[in-house]
Amino acid sequence: MSNKSMLKLSKHFQTAHCSLQGKDVNNFKRLLEQQTKQAFAFKSRVTLPEKAQIASYQVSEMIVVKMKSHILLLNLLFLPACRNMMKTMLGEDAEKQLSKIPLSNDTVHGRILEISTDIEENVCRKKLPAYFALQVDESTDISNKAQVMAFIRFTDGDRIVNQYLCCKELFATTKGEDIFLILNSYFEKFYLSWESCVGICTDEAPSMMGSIKGLASFVK
Incomplete structure (x- = not known):
């Protein structure tokens, strides 16, 4: 970086960030870590609903393949087993994330109809x-x-x-x-x-x- 650029950067720091003058390097490292964590948390909140929707379709497809009542599988077998495994292996936070997947009876029924229609149109069209x-x-x-x-x-x-x-x-x-x-x-x-x-x-x-x-x- 040239001396002219260094002077401009120093002037900008003194005028726009005067409260940070005299801080050591570790302070800036902590700020960078906090911003990184905030960005990661924001990204997780944004992408989680999309992942939850994908997981909902995946579970619905598995139910179709098994050719069993989705009410029976979800309420009596699939969901209770998944919750127990997630809680035991990864903790209560992971179990709470699992509950965000839309898997109500009406939702799964609608997913199955969508999957059927998609296959139908792909074949016939x-x-x-x-x-x-x-x-x-x-x-x-x-x-x-x-x-x-x-x-x-x-x-x-x-x-x-x-x-x-x-x-x-x-x-x-x-x-x-x-x-x-x-x-x-x-x-x-x-x-x-x-x-x-x-x-x-x-x-x-x-x-x-x-x-x-x-x-x-x-x-x-």
Whole structure:
């Protein structure tokens, strides 16, 4: 640094920071440490909500993979176990941080729907090849609601892709025509053509394989 710059810096220090004159180097080191800690604390407060949201989606995805009731896993197993481990290993402060993750029943339910919609749109809005095959099954969920679930198989370059397509509730009956109408409405929504469907894999239920009123006959 040149002498001219040193004089300017000294003049600025004397006029703007006269209260600090005569302080030793250790005092300035303490000030620097305090400012660093404050900046780190501010950054932690800013980034924690974002991390909490990410953790919320991660937990919701794990619940989906396990195919269990999210109410059962969160209230009776997952959260109590996590709290106990965090408190034992890292202390009460870590346990309090865990409580900031949004994991209420309604929140997790909404996360699961968002994940399902995201997968659905990624598959259906992707440029599909000329042909694909479907696997369709009709069953009931844990609340005894009838549902139809569909998986799609297609080629993407040199690999064969097996992907979840949709799960729709059957509000009226579980006849082949009802299943077809729901799937057909779904195809129209995402501009999928039955002409590109080269095969359907189902069980041997009459609603699926019936020669007159089964799903396969309506598709044909």
